[in-house]
Amino acid sequence: MNRHRITATAILAAGLVALPHVEAQSVGRRNPFMMYGPITRQGTAVTCGAWNVADIEEGRPIVSQGQYNRANYTYWVFGFVSGATLHADMRVTDLDGIKGWITKYCREHPLDPLAEAAAELVEALRK
Secondary structure, three states, rough: OOOHHHHHHHHHHHHHHOOOEEEEEEEEEOOEEEEEEEEEOOOOEOHHHHHHHHHHHHHOOOOOHHHHHHHHHHHHHHHHHHHHHOOOOEEOOOOHHHHHHHHHHHHHHOOOEEEOOOOOOOOHHHO
């Protein structure tokens, strides 16, 4: 197994382990599919607004719930994008590129589910 495949597998596994709550979401897109993503304690999909709040708290010196959530959300997005590369010819980017794209999308669409932002990123990366 090459190093990139091992890294992608590790990121996907970390994302799955770090998110104890998942929800199946039928994403209404051109090619509908079932997506499993983070949910709140109330059982609703995590929104881009939650990503934005966690983004603000990320630079604080003490560990907060927002920082914990940001790590979970980030690893979930990394795993989602990594998994998508198995089934699609996609442009290559790095982890900072993924985080930057999701942050920009979420600032512009704070009410969208985070899972929708990840799906939009995958579409943007398709060749």
